[in-house]
Amino acid sequence: MVAKITGLRTYDIRFPTSRELDGSDAMNPAPDYSASYVVIDTDAGDGLEGHGFAFTIGRGNDVQTAAIQGLEFAVAGRPVQDTLDDLGGMWRELVHDSQLRWLGPEKGVVHMAIAAVVNALWDLKAKRAGKPLWQLLAELTPEQIIELVDFRYLSDALAPGEALEILRRAEPGRAARLAKLRDGGYPAYTTTPGWLGYSDEKLRRLCREAVEQGFRQLKLKVGADLTDDIRRMRIAREEVGPDIRIAVDANQRWDVGTAIDWVRELAPFDPWWVEEPTSPDDVLGHAAIAQAIAPVRVASGEHAANRVVFKQLLQANALSYLQLDVARVAGVNENVAILLLAAKFGVPVCPHAGGVGLCELVQHLAMFDFVAVSGSMDDRVIEYVDHLHEHFVDPVTLREGRYLAPSRPGFSAELRPGTLVDYAYPHGPVWTSIAEGTGA
Amino acid sequence: MVAKITGLRTYDIRFPTSRELDGSDAMNPAPDYSASYVVIDTDAGDGLEGHGFAFTIGRGNDVQTAAIQGLEFAVAGRPVQDTLDDLGGMWRELVHDSQLRWLGPEKGVVHMAIAAVVNALWDLKAKRAGKPLWQLLAELTPEQIIELVDFRYLSDALAPGEALEILRRAEPGRAARLAKLRDGGYPAYTTTPGWLGYSDEKLRRLCREAVEQGFRQLKLKVGADLTDDIRRMRIAREEVGPDIRIAVDANQRWDVGTAIDWVRELAPFDPWWVEEPTSPDDVLGHAAIAQAIAPVRVASGEHAANRVVFKQLLQANALSYLQLDVARVAGVNENVAILLLAAKFGVPVCPHAGGVGLCELVQHLAMFDFVAVSGSMDDRVIEYVDHLHEHFVDPVTLREGRYLAPSRPGFSAELRPGTLVDYAYPHGPVWTSIAEGTGA
Numbered sequence: 001m002v003a004k005i006t007g008l009r010t011y012d013i014r015f016p017t018s019r020e021l022d023g024s025d026a027m028n029p030a031p032d033y034s035a036s037y038v039v040i041d042t043d044a045g046d047g048l049e050g051h052g053f054a055f056t057i058g059r060g061n062d063v064q065t066a067a068i069q070g071l072e073f074a075v076a077g078r079p080v081q082d083t084l085d086d087l088g089g090m091w092r093e094l095v096h097d098s099q100l101r102w103l104g105p106e107k108g109v110v111h112m113a114i115a116a117v118v119n120a121l122w123d124l125k126a127k128r129a130g131k132p133l134w135q136l137l138a139e140l141t142p143e144q145i146i147e148l149v150d151f152r153y154l155s156d157a158l159a160p161g162e163a164l165e166i167l168r169r170a171e172p173g174r175a176a177r178l179a180k181l182r183d184g185g186y187p188a189y190t191t192t193p194g195w196l197g198y199s200d201e202k203l204r205r206l207c208r209e210a211v212e213q214g215f216r217q218l219k220l221k222v223g224a225d226l227t228d229d230i231r232r233m234r235i236a237r238e239e240v241g242p243d244i245r246i247a248v249d250a251n252q253r254w255d256v257g258t259a260i261d262w263v264r265e266l267a268p269f270d271p272w273w274v275e276e277p278t279s280p281d282d283v284l285g286h287a288a289i290a291q292a293i294a295p296v297r298v299a300s301g302e303h304a305a306n307r308v309v310f311k312q313l314l315q316a317n318a319l320s321y322l323q324l325d326v327a328r329v330a331g332v333n334e335n336v337a338i339l340l341l342a343a344k345f346g347v348p349v350c351p352h353a354g355g356v357g358l359c360e361l362v363q364h365l366a367m368f369d370f371v372a373v374s375g376s377m378d379d380r381v382i383e384y385v386d387h388l389h390e391h392f393v394d395p396v397t398l399r400e401g402r403y404l405a406p407s408r409p410g411f412s413a414e415l416r417p418g419t420l421v422d423y424a425y426p427h428g429p430v431w432t433s434i435a436e437g438t439g440a
Numbered sequence: 441m442v443a444k445i446t447g448l449r450t451y452d453i454r455f456p457t458s459r460e461l462d463g464s465d466a467m468n469p470a471p472d473y474s475a476s477y478v479v480i481d482t483d484a485g486d487g488l489e490g491h492g493f494a495f496t497i498g499r500g501n502d503v504q505t506a507a508i509q510g511l512e513f514a515v516a517g518r519p520v521q522d523t524l525d526d527l528g529g530m531w532r533e534l535v536h537d538s539q540l541r542w543l544g545p546e547k548g549v550v551h552m553a554i555a556a557v558v559n560a561l562w563d564l565k566a567k568r569a570g571k572p573l574w575q576l577l578a579e580l581t582p583e584q585i586i587e588l589v590d591f592r593y594l595s596d597a598l599a600p601g602e603a604l605e606i607l608r609r610a611e612p613g614r615a616a617r618l619a620k621l622r623d624g625g626y627p628a629y630t631t632t633p634g635w636l637g638y639s640d641e642k643l644r645r646l647c648r649e650a651v652e653q654g655f656r657q658l659k660l661k662v663g664a665d666l667t668d669d670i671r672r673m674r675i676a677r678e679e680v681g682p683d684i685r686i687a688v689d690a691n692q693r694w695d696v697g698t699a700i701d702w703v704r705e706l707a708p709f710d711p712w713w714v715e716e717p718t719s720p721d722d723v724l725g726h727a728a729i730a731q732a733i734a735p736v737r738v739a740s741g742e743h744a745a746n747r748v749v750f751k752q753l754l755q756a757n758a759l760s761y762l763q764l765d766v767a768r769v770a771g772v773n774e775n776v777a778i779l780l781l782a783a784k785f786g787v788p789v790c791p792h793a794g795g796v797g798l799c800e801l802v803q804h805l806a807m808f809d810f811v812a813v814s815g816s817m818d819d820r821v822i823e824y825v826d827h828l829h830e831h832f833v834d835p836v837t838l839r840e841g842r843y844l845a846p847s848r849p850g851f852s853a854e855l856r857p858g859t860l861v862d863y864a865y866p867h868g869p870v871w872t873s874i875a876e877g878t879g880a
Contacts, residue, residue, distance in 0.1 A: 028538045059539035060550060063507045067549070070503055098468045099499035105692070105720065105743055108548015109507070110500060153719040156696035156728070252545070256596035279593040280545065281748040283723060284755055288596070303545055305745075308721040315724055 003044035003080045008072045008117070011037040012065045013415065014058060014425040015356065015388060016434060023057075023354070023387065024197035026223030026253040031057035033388060034425070035356045036064035036113075037415060040120045042080045050124030051413040054112040054327050055355040061425065067113035075117065084125040088148040091118055091333040095150065107305035111330055118331030119361065123411035132406040134367035137332070138178065142167035145372070149337045157311045163340045170375040177371045185402035186366055186377060188384040189217035189247070191354060193236070196221045200235055207239040214401030217245035217272065217381055223253035226265060233269040245272035252276045252303065256285040260292040273299040273321055280304050286318035299323050302352035306330070307337045314345040323352045323383075326361040335365050339373045349374070354385035359396045360412040363403045391419040443484035443520040448512040448557070451477040452505045453855065454498060454865040455796065455828060456874060463497075463794070463827065464637035466663030466693040471497035473828060474865070475796045476504035476553075477855060480560045482520045488567045491853040492560030494552040494767050495795040501865065507553035515557065524565040528588045531558055531773040535590065547745035551770055558771030559801065563851035573851040574807035577772070578618065582607035585812070589777045597751045603780045610815040617811045625842035626806055626817060628824040629657035629687070631794055633676070636661045640675055647679040654841030657685035657712065657821055663693035666705060673709040682710070689715035692743065696725040700732040713739040713761055720744050726758035739763050742792035746770070747777045754785040763792045763823075766801040775805050779813045789814070794825035799836045800852040803843045831859040 017023050018030035034057060040050035054064050074094055075083070083090055094114045095106060103110045126133040137145070142164050151160050190213075193206030203220075210218045220236055222229040229248075236246050248271045254262060259277035266274075274296055278285045280303035290298040297320030304310050306329050313319050322342045324335050342349045351366050353359040359382070366382050374380075382403055389395035393414040397404040406412050422430050457463050458470035474497060480490035494504050514534055515523070523530055534554045535546060543550045566573040577585070582604050591600050630653075633646030643660075650658045660676055662669040669688075676686055688711045694702060699717035706714075714736055718725045720743035730738040737760030744750050746769050753759050762782045764775050782789045791806050793799040799822070806822050814820075822843055829835035833854040837844040846852050862870050 028542070031539065031542075057539050057542045059513075059537065060507070060510060060543045063503060063510055063549065064543060066506055067500070067503045070500060073499075097499065099471065099497050102468070102471075102497045103500045103504060103552070104548050107721070107745060108544050109503065109550060110548065112543070153695055153722060153725070155698075156725060255593055258595075279748045281547070281721075281746065282593060282752065284752045285593070285596060285748075305547060305721065308719045308725075312722065312724045 003042055005075050005078045005080055005083065006041045006043050007076045008069060009039040009041065010065045010069045011420050012061050012425045013037050013420065013423045014061055014431070015423055016430065017387070018058070024195050025221040025249065025251040026196060027251040028057060033356045034058055034061040035415070036061055036068055036116060037420070038068045038116050038120050040075065040117070040124055042124075044080055046128070048124060048127045050120035050127075051411070051415070052116040052118070052120030052123060053357060053413065054116045055358055064109055064112060067109045068116050071113055071117050084121065084128065087118070087121055087125065088150070088333060090121065091148070091330065092150055094118065095330055106308070106330070111306065112328055115327045115329065115331040118333060119327065119411060119413060122332045123413050127410040130409045132364065132408060133411040134364040134371070134405065135178070137364070137368040138174065138371035142171060145336060148333045149340065150333070153308045154311055154337065154341070157315055158341055158344050162344060166340060166343045167372065170372055173375055174371050177375065181367055181370060181405050185399060185404040186363065186370065187381045188215065188398060188401055188403050189219060189245070189381040190215045191219045191249070191383055191385045193218055194220035194249075196224055200232070203232055204235055204239055207236050211240050211244060216401060217247060219247040219249055219275070219383075221251065222248045222266070223250035223262070226262060229262070230265060233266050233271070237269045242270070247271065247273045247275060247299065249275035250277050252279055254278050256282070256288055259289045263293045263296055267293075267296060271296055273297040275299045275323070276303065281309070283309065283312040283316050283318060286313060287316040290318050290320070297321060299350065301325065303328065307334055307341065310338050310341055314341055314347060319347055321350045322347050323350055324362075324365065325352045326358055326365060332365070339365070339369045343374045348378070348380045350381050351383060353383040354387065356388050357392060357413060357415075359384055359389070360392050360394065363396060363406065364411060367405055391415050443482055445515050445518050445520055445523065446481045446483050447516045448509060449479040449481065450505045450509045451860050452501050452865045453477050453860065453863045454501055454871070455863055456870065457827070458498070464635050465661040465689065465691040466636060467691040468497060473796045474498055474501040475855070476501055476508055476556060477860070478508045478556050478560050480515065480557070480564055482564075484520055486568070488564060490560035490564030491851070491855070492556040492558070492563060493797060493853065494556045495798055504549055504552060507549045508556050511553055511557050524561065524568065527558070527561055527565065528590070528773060530561065531588070531770065532590055534558065535770055546748070546770070551746065552768055555767045555769065555771040558773060559767065559851060559853060562772045563853050567850040570849045572804065572846040572848060573772075574804040574811070574845065575618070577804070577808040578614065578811035582611060585776060588773045589780065590773070593748045594751055594777065594781070597755055598781055598784050602784060606780060606783045607812065610812055613815055614811050617815065621807055621810060621845050625839060625844040626803065626810065627821045628655065628838060628841055628843050629659060629685070629821040630655045631659045631689070631823055631825045633658055634660035634689075636664055640672070643672055644675055644679055647676050651680050651684055656841060657687060659687040659689055659715070659823075661691065662688045662706070663690035663702070666702060669702075670705060673706050673711070677709045685712035687711065687713045687715060687739065690717050692716045692719055694718050696722070696728055699729045703733045703736055707733075707736060711736055713737040715739045715763070716743065721749070723749065723752040723756050723758060726753060727756040730758050730760070737761060739790065741765065743768065747774050747781065750778050750781055754781055754787060759787055761790045762787050763790055764802075764805065765792045766798055766805060772805070779805070779809045783814045788818070788820045790821050791823060793823040794827065796828050797832060797853060797855075799824055799829070800832050800834065803836060803846065804851060807845055831855050
């Protein structure tokens with residue numbers, strides 16, 4: 001008997017983070033960090049499951065979860081090994097399902113649902129191979145990597161032949177970089193100090209602690225009030241001195257003109273980049289802002305819907321840093337395309353993380369990029385936020401401001417069994433106790 | 441007692457259109473035209489309900505319907521009159537709900553859910569006013585119209601003051617245009633002849649019939665096979681002669697280079713516009729195609745996610761015709777913004793229609809535009825497809841290739857009660873008989 005995928009189990013998991021103002025920013029004042037979580041089951045009898053999720057901030061997590069469950073028809077009944085051997089084909093089938101595509105196309109709830117399932121399939125593939133995902137990816141041949149990518153809509157910026165060339169150029173140094181990664185990890189920056197809801201004292205203390213912990217870059221949320229932002233930026237700069245990079249993040253709060261004016265007011269404090277200055281759909285707006293605020297740099301991408309938006313951001317010279325998100329575009333395959341686009345345009349990738357489990361997942365993509373695509377860690381950092389890691393079976397390990405390379409097989413996506421019970425929404429004990437007014 | 445909105449009722453309604461190849465195109469070979477349908481109830485005791493829907497093509501209509509139902513929290517319990525008096529405020533509250541916004545932002549399933557609810561509120565408002573929606577809108581003052589629009593992310597292209605100026609310029613001629621519209625209707629073009637699934641004979645016959653019916657423009661689906669497209673374009677041109685416009689529609693099938701090459705092969709048959717030549721997200725791609733294929737024109741918009749994408753398509757000179765969709769962007773309010781953007785840039789709006797009920801709804805927006813925004817019908821046509829109108833309580837009326845102005849109060853969005861029963865998915869009689877193999 002050939003082992004088959006038997007189905008998907010989905011879970012609406014929510015954490016009551018809005019009660020602490022962790023994660024508060026100018027557009028998202030009260031998020032309840034949530035995961036639309038999926039487990040892929042097989043009848044292989046090896047005890048292995050694939051785990052993945054979409055990250056949301058509360059309301060609508062039920063709809064997102066239903067969208068993931070709705071993809072079961074596309075994977076249930078398939079042979080496990082054949083499916084995992086051709087995840088490029090699986091990706092195309094999911095993304096190009098014409099009826100589902102109408103609901104995006106390639107954006108929003110359906111695209112994020114595909115991300116969760118695709119990432120869960122990669123988790124399963126890596127577990128079956130007995131390797132952490134970053135290593136599994138980094139050991140594929142250039143030709144195998146190209147097979148993962150759908151070049152539809154990309155060919156005016158990146159042809160398959162060019163992509164292959166990029167991968168082949170990186171091939172000779174792979175072993176040395178793999179060793180370097182295992183020795184020293186990958187640099188991180190921290191968003192922990194800078195949430196809008198924190199007091200000046202807390203900001204000051206957290207900035208100081210970040211530097212003590214070894215971070216060379218930190219980030220402040222901005223965009224709600226200019227006077228506050230100037231004061232907070234001054235405090236942070238005072239605390240960390242001139243050599244630590246301070247990025248600022250507006251979370252899409254501004255129109256183009258406002259972004260330019262606001263960033264100029266912050267410029268005296270040397271912000272390293274300004275993140276999501278306006279609508280994530282506004283390629284031309286990002287380009288106009290980038291031109292106007294130089295030498296301050298523009299970073300964006302966590303809400304870019306798909307590779308077509310990233311392609312244009314690069315074509316328009318709108319980004320100094322590209323911030324891919326592991327679960328908004330359609331998972332590993334689409335992110336491989338985005339890493340190749342970034343390499344083609346010579347733009348460093350500094351992945352978005354935080355939320356629920358985004359750090360756990362995205363480290364694999366950055367490490368794969370280092371070993372097999374861009375071949376560089378220079379001027380690159382992975383975001384780090386110290387939220388909710390305790391819920392994961394294989395949480396990230398930070399040391400002296402660097403992510404250590406995961407060694408456990410898989411994609412580090414698995415939530416602890418107790419978390420799936422305690423934080424189930426709305427009937428898990430954490431939520432029922434909040435509803436009864438007895439919550440913490 | 442102040443009358444209140446009591447709740448939303450939602451329905452997953454699907455039509456088995458894939459069995460006839462009506463609606464087949466290069467990207468959507470087998471659509472089952474569907475509506476995620478919503479009814480807004482009140483306790484006003486006036487017997488009036490608000491009706492709206494999202495249009496999908498089958499799979500995922502359940503998720504779309506759940507997303508609409510998930511918006512009930514935002515409208516249930518509100519006072520009816522106050523809510524309808526400030527639909528600009530209601531729109532902002534729905535679109536800027538930060539937790540829900542994360543699932544787009546402003547795109548995909550959640551944005552289309554907002555469209556359905558916003559349009560249903562407009563339907564209710566027009567019914568309570570005893571007017572067809574186009575007339576209700578066209579009788580608002582310029583200041584009231586501006587209040588409907590959220591200018592966030594638009595101000596670099598269109599400031600509120602400029603928008604007001606556009607509306608004021610159109611004010612003096614409103615009465616004359618309203619009379620002209622009631623007399624002669626609004627020009628339509630027909631997509632009926634050109635579906636990919638039709639035989640050459642059927643194409644030829646339908647082209648001839650379209651001209652006999654008074655249409656001055658028709659449209660062919662293209663993009664699956666170049667040889668077929670050349671043959672079909674030749675047939676159509678032979679049948680209709682040189683004076684009838686023939687548009688072609690690729691439904692996003694091509695990469696940028698392919699689009700340019702393909703359209704050049706069709707150019708000898710004088711295609712009027714090429715529609716959706718590539719990804720709807722690819723502003724720069726549309727602009728490159730437009731420049732390369734001139735004097736053939738580019739039309740797009742039915743899958744443009746929101747006003748920010750339309751803004752850029754206009755800024756980049758990517759469109760000769762803007763094809764707004766009534767239920768993909770967030771309903772009437774966002775379409776008012778898009779009509780104002782188009783007027784600012786001097787680009788004619790030729791709305792997307794067809795599907796389920798899109799003709800019924802979008803005629804109201806085009807007619808409002810004629811009376812109160814652009815002030816012109818020149819070089820403008822509303823798409824017409826003769827599908828599924830029989831399911832609507834107030835179906836469109838075509839005469840000699842023109843839409844007649846609706847006179848019945850509301851937004852023409854209401855499905856017949858029998859349709860809500862017969863086509864309910866998956867348990868309505870049409871679907872159970874198909875499942876049992878006894879379907880037509």
